[in-house]
Amino acid sequence: xxxxxxxxxxxxxxxxxxxxxxxxxxxxxxxxxxxxxxxxxxxxxxxxxxxxxxxxxxxxxxxxxxxxxxxxxxxxxxxxxxxxxxxxxxxxxxxxxxxxxxxxxxxxxxxxxxxxxxxxxxxxxxxxxxxxxxxxxxxxxxxxxxxxxxxxxxxxxxxxxxxxxxxxxxxxxxxxxxxxxxxxxxxxxxxxxxxxxxxxxxxxxxxxxxxxxxxxxxxxxxxxxxxxxxxxxxxxxxxxxxxxxxxxxxxxxxxxxxxxxxxxxxxxxxxxxxxxxxxxxxxxxxxxxxxxxxxx
Numbered sequence: 001x002x003x004x005x006x007x008x009x010x011x012x013x014x015x016x017x018x019x020x021x022x023x024x025x026x027x028x029x030x031x032x033x034x035x036x037x038x039x040x041x042x043x044x045x046x047x048x049x050x051x052x053x054x055x056x057x058x059x060x061x062x063x064x065x066x067x068x069x070x071x072x073x074x075x076x077x078x079x080x081x082x083x084x085x086x087x088x089x090x091x092x093x094x095x096x097x098x099x100x101x102x103x104x105x106x107x108x109x110x111x112x113x114x115x116x117x118x119x120x121x122x123x124x125x126x127x128x129x130x131x132x133x134x135x136x137x138x139x140x141x142x143x144x145x146x147x148x149x150x151x152x153x154x155x156x157x158x159x160x161x162x163x164x165x166x167x168x169x170x171x172x173x174x175x176x177x178x179x180x181x182x183x184x185x186x187x188x189x190x191x192x193x194x195x196x197x198x199x200x201x202x203x204x205x206x207x208x209x210x211x212x213x214x215x216x217x218x219x220x221x222x223x224x225x226x227x228x229x230x231x232x233x234x235x236x237x238x239x240x241x242x243x244x245x246x247x248x249x250x251x252x253x254x255x256x257x258x259x260x261x262x263x264x265x266x267x268x269x270x271x272x273x274x275x276x277x278x279x280x281x282x283x284x285x286x287x288x289x290x291x292x293x294x295x296x
Contacts, residue, residue, distance in 0.1 A: 001025050002150060005054040005061045005081075006045070007074055008095070009036040011237075012121070013064030015128040016094070016154045018043050020062075023153035030054035051077070052084040060150055061085055062092045067246075068101030075105050082112045090146050091116040094135070096172075096243075098250050099165040100257075102138065106164035115143040118164065119151060120171035124239035126228075132156040136174070138167035172254060175247040179268040179285065181215045186289035189222050193293075200225055221286040235287030242281035245272040 001024040006017040009031035017040055021027055027045040030053065031037050041047040048054040051074055055061045061081050063074045071093055075081045081091060091114055093105065102118040109116040117139035127133045133155035137144050144160045151158045161170045188211070192202045203225035207217050220226040230238035237243075248269035255262040275288045 002059045003057070004028075004150065005030075005048075005056075005058040005085075006040075006064075007031070007051055007054055007061065007081075008064035008070075009033070009040055010064065010066075011125050012128045013094075014040065015125070016062075016064060016133070017045065019128075019131045020150070020153045021045060025150070025153060028054045028058065050079060051081060052079045055081040055084040055089070057086060058089055060090045060092060060147070062094060062150070064094045066095070068095075068097035071095050071097050071101060071105055076108055082109060082114065085114065087113045089114060090143060090150075092119050092147055092150065093117070094119050094121055096120045096175075096247055096250070097168060099168045099172075099254055102168045103165040106139065115140070115146065116164070117143055117147050118167040119147070120167050121155065122171065122174055123155070125237060128154070135159065136161050136167040136170035138163060138165050138169070168250075169254070172247055172251040175244065176251040176262065176265045176268065178215060179244055179248055179272060180264045181213050182219070182221065182286055183268055183271060183288060183292075185213065185215050186221050186286070186292050189289060190292050215286075219286055221289040230284035230286055231289075235284045235290070237282070238284035238286065240282050241272060241276045241285045241287065244285040245269070245276045245281075248272055 003026045004020060006027050006029045009017060017027060017029055021044045028048050029037055029040045029045040030048040030051055037047045065071055065074060091109055106116045117137045119135045119137045121133040121135055123133040131154055134157040135151045135155045137160050148158055161167050199222045206212055220229050221231050223231045230236055251265050252269050275291045
């Protein structure tokens with residue numbers, strides 16, 4: 001079993017760290033919120049007071065923070081992981097951040113003598129808690145092989161997407177597709193309601209037809225057809241609208257930088273912005289169906 005410094009213990013990072021403890025790894029943990037650190041300490045981790053303390057003397061450092069700014073601080077700051085970790089430590093940034101930052105941090109890590117993967121996840125809080133996340137990894141094949149046993153303690157599907165930054169590229173493309181698909185699914189259910197078509201009947205038909213998708217069969221935005229979805233608990237996340245909005249912004253930033261045409265992605269970003277800014281930022285992103293109905 002490995003020794004791991006885990007930095008960032010929020011809605012995703014906390015459950016991920018707990019699953020590593022359950023898998024038998026020894027963890028040191030740090031978060032800006034002392035209560036999050038203490039919760040993991042009660043689960044068996046060693047509580048730390050700084051990034052430096054959490055990263056020192058570990059075989060692996062795993063981070064799960066909100067944005068590229070925080071990732072730079074975790075790794076490149078004067079008290080960050082590159083300054084504190086022993087040479088040979090493998091660095092795994094599971095945050096969803098912009099591709100440019102991921103590649104810049106990976107370059108700095110390599111120049112400092114560290115191996116690093118950007119390894120963002122898909123699966124939301126439910127996947128983090130269940131240990132069924134999908135990891136999309138950017139970095140060398142050798143680093144990916146070293147990191148895989150650690151990632152398998154937190155996820156079910158572990159994919160090597162290519163070189164540095166390619167994990168982030170895969171993540172923003174995936175989430176742009178997920179948002180577009182969810183909005184279309186919501187529109188179809190609202191149209192069916194107005195036409196007098198029962199939601200269960202629509203689900204039974206479409207789930208076996210050409211309109212089927214992961215969003216429909218696993219994340220259905222109306223209560224009933226899929227009992228485990230956020231729609232059945234008042235649209236509590238799940239995957240919060242503010243996080244989907246963030247990922248859509250990252251996708252649009254990348255589209256502008258590369259000259260890619262993403263008109264549907266741009267529209268999805270605009271709609272998610274409207275939904276989040278209308279007081280729904282902490283609601284599951286599938287709750288956008290309420291806005292499409294005119295109720296949010």
